[in-house]
Amino acid sequence: MASFRSSLPVYATTLDVVWHYAFRTICGAILVFLVAPILVIIPLSFNAESFFSFTSGMVSLKPEAYSLKWYRDIFTNGMGAPEAAFGWSWLVDSWRHGQWMLALRNSVVVGVASTLVATALGTLASVGLSRPEMPFRGLIMGLLISPMIVPIIITATGLFFFFSSVGLAQTYLGLILAHALLGTPFVVITVTATLTSFDRSLMRAAANLGASPLRAFFSVQAPLILPGVISGALFAFVTSFDEVVVVLFLAEPDQRTIPRQMWSGLREQVSPTILAVATILVLISLAMLGSLEMLRRRVERLKTETPI
Amino acid sequence: MTAVELGTEGLERRLARAERRGKLRAFLLVAPLLAFVLLSFAMPILTLVRQAAYNTLVSANLPETTALIADWKVDAPVPEPLCEALVREMHAAKEVDPAIPSRIATFVNRERAGSLSRVKQVANADIKAPYCAGLAALHDDWAQPDIWRALKIVAPSFSPRFFLQALDFRLQADGSIRSQDSNEALHLMLFRRTLLVAAGVTLACALLGFPVAYLLAHVSLRVSNMLLIIVLLPFWTSLLVRTTAWIALLQQNGVVNDTLVALHIIGEKGRLEMMYNMFATLVVMTHVLLPFMILPLFSVMKGINPNFTRAALSLGATPSTAFWKVYFPQTIPGLGAGCLLVFILAVGYYITPALVGGQSGQLISNIIAFHMQKTLNWPLAAAIGTILLAGVLLLYWLYSRLVGIDKMKLG
Known part of the structure; x- marks a missing residue:
């Protein structure tokens, strides 16, 4: 055959x-x-x-x-003395004046801060949402997920009008709040998904053994839902790290992030530096995907290991 | 009353109280995020809707003019009190803030081109009674009804005119509605194009996503985990990175054209135009949204019992009958969820058309950004946005009824 x-x-x-x-x-x-x-x-x-x-x-x-010059350009673009000998002062110059370095700093600051806000609020809300006694569950869930569904241009326009009127436009705080808002639906979705497989009798057992509700949450529930929380946080971070429209509408030039810098690169001066940045970003997303896969396997393992 | 009865009554009451407390506790956990979303999302959206329909620039700064012009019949001569109120209030407004007259002028100018300097002049010129004659002496336009009609349109605080403009209609001073001049009528065309593109991308995603999801669901777990990474990698890669990649591939001197020329399939002169047009928008949007189709389809197909198809085959069905009559109907929930999600996301797409769409590939989101950043006609941008929002919320409601928001999964 x-x-x-x-x-x-x-x-x-x-x-x-x-x-x-x-x-x-x-x-x-x-x-x-x-x-x-x-x-x-x-x-x-x-x-x-x-x-x-x-x-x-x-x-x-x-x-x-082949050459590495576009990778070098990521560091030198915007530097005061790019031709200077490589050393401490070169690095400081690049960090202080490099266009992409500024974008990187902004992306990390806004990304980390908004992820913290989104993860804290989202996890807390998910714990409440997955309690069986939660009132108006569907309606509230629908509202909390909607920032993911509403077209980003509408959200950005609305935020621009509203933040301008309360003085939050062109501030880091405004950007962080806006990105946190866009990240929360992802946290809510992943954490509530993890909580559906959480055995609530464990909480009753903890209470029975004398744990306060807070203690029961941190010692019993939190470790079990942690993989879901981490993957939600990863999603929130990536959302912020990849967001350009809100930055376009709300940020001033000095607050530009990496996607914003790429955006102007694609619209104005097309240079292969963008490809070098893109390659680095692909490697970062591969790392994210890898860690997410590991988390998923951990959850699967926890699900199958049911202690009797 | 016996002791037993008293006991049950107390128990019931205590149970009700405990339930209420449980409800409150659950709600309190959700409250911080709910407050955050209401403040930083619902409020901005309401501001947007308000911006589209409500504006007090004229009515607050020129209150008497607004009241008088509302009573003025568009064919009647302009009454002297109206002229007097306009001159007086424009000067007063200039005292409050020198920028106000020119902002009012911009408003009037949008209804009647060429009114900008006419209206600004009123605040600067020294006009004495009789005011109507004084205005006419300032410029002949003030003797004509057109500029007064434009002022009558923009004066009320509440006005549907931006919603009408968003749909290519124009409000007239006498309250009637006419179609927009054909050279300015582009919103309806863009709405139509956006719906068509979204439908086309949804169809393309369904056609490309179905076989891949089927394959994922019918190979061993090890292979499907590996293939799933291929599906998820684009999902996790920055949207701008993917767009950059497509520009590198599809542009005139890009990888695809270079390869075709090197293989002598096309000549140097016959390089294909695949970038900065509708084709690019369709290809890149399909690429970006395909994972959103594959993931829900895959999770539904994983749960389909293979014995049904086997039973159909052993009962004499041909493979195609078994597929269409037995297998395919079971995939409808996944297919529906995927199609709705892709369609919802495609309708509001902005970044991809802006970067690769050129002129012919622009969608409704792009015209919102255009009005926000270029023409600075913010109320019109807000009105188009409100209409788009209403459509998306309708689809979202449909999604929550048909699929369920809890079913939304990520990876």
């Missing part, structure tokens, strides 16, 4: 075999459509020329066609 039939049952007709492989080819093509664009920018970011495409030198794998 031919080896290409080995994975199929013996009664499969020729047509079945053809369909089996045709189907897999189609799926393969769709999966290529999904990842290839993301992977293609990685080699492109090492281009020695300022093109967005492969040069003939790159195709024939000549070493001089």
Whole structure:
């Protein structure tokens, strides 16, 4: 029997075999459509020329066609003395004056602060929402999720009007609050999903053994829902780290974040530095995806390990 | 009354009290986030809706003019008290804040082009009684009814005119409504285009997502976990990174065109125009939204019992009958959830069309940004936004009824 039939049952007709492989080819093509664009920018970011495409030198794998200059540009763009010898003062110059460094600082500050706000408020609300006695559950849940559904341009426009009238426009606090708002639905969704598999009798057992409600939450419930909280926090951080429209409407130039810097890069001065930044961001998202996968496996394991 | 009865009554009451306390405790946990969302989300949205329909710029600064012009019939001559009130109140408004006359002028100018300097002049010129003649001496436009009609349109605090403009209609001074001039009528076309693009992207996502979800659900757990990472990687990658990647691929000197030229499939002159047009918007939006289709489909397909299809086959159904009559109907919940979600997200898309859409690929969100940033016609932007919001909320309500908000899952 031919080896290409080995994975199929013996009664499969020729047509079945053809369909089996045709189907897999189609799926393969769709999966290529999904990842290839993301992977293609990685080699492109090492281009020695300022093109967005492969040069003939790159195709024939000549070493001089590749360079790290766009990665260097991430640090030097905007620096006072980019040609100075590498050293402590060079690093300080880059950190203080580099355009991308400023964007990085803003992204991290806004991202971390908004994630903390979103995770704290979102987790607390999820604990309340998954109590069986919660009143108006569907309505409130619908309201809390809606920042994820309402088009971002509408949210940004509304925030611009409202924050301008209360003096929060063009402030870090305003940006942090807006990003926290956009992150909360993700926290609520992931944490309530984790809480549906949480065995509430554990809380009663803890109370029975004399634990105060607060103690029971921190010693029993919190460790069990922690993976959900962390993945919600990751989602909230990524939401803020990738957000550009609210920044466009609310931030002043000195408050620009990495996506905002990429946005102006794509609109005004297209340079392969963007590809280098994009490559780094892809690696970061791979790391995020990896940690999320580990968290998911941990949750699966906790679910199957039911102590008797 | 016996002791036993007393006991049960007390128990009931105590139980009710405990339940009430439980409800309150659950609500108090949700309250901080609820307050936060109401303040930083519901309030801004209400501000937006208000901005579209309610504006007191004219009625607060020119109260008497507003009252008088409301009574003025658009075909009648302009009465002297109205002229007097306008001149007096414009000067008074200038005393309060020198910027107000020009803001009022911008308002009037949007209804009748060329009114900007006419209205500003009134605040600066020294006009004595008779005021109507004085205004006419200032400029002949004040002797014509058109500028007064424009003023009559913008004067009321509450006005539907921006909603009408968002739908390519214009409010007239006499209260009637006419269609927008054809060279300015583009909102309806953009609404239509947005719906078509959203429908097209939803269809493309369904066609591409269904086979992949089917494959994921019918291979071993190890393989499906690996393939799932391929699906989730774009989901986790920055939207701007993905857009950048597509620009690198599709532009005139991009990877795809270069490859086609190198393979002699197209000539150097025949490079395909795939970037900065509708095609680019469709391709990139499909790429970005495809994971939102695959994930709900996959989770539904995972739960479908394979024995149903096997039973159909053993009862003599052909594979296609078994698929369409037995398997496919069971995937409808996932397909519906995915389609609704993709459609909702596609209708409000802004970043992708703005970066890769060129002229022909712009959607309704882009015109909102255009009015916010370029024409500075904020009430019109707010009115278009309100209409879009109403549509999205309707779809969201449909989603919560048909699918359930709890079913929304991420990865």
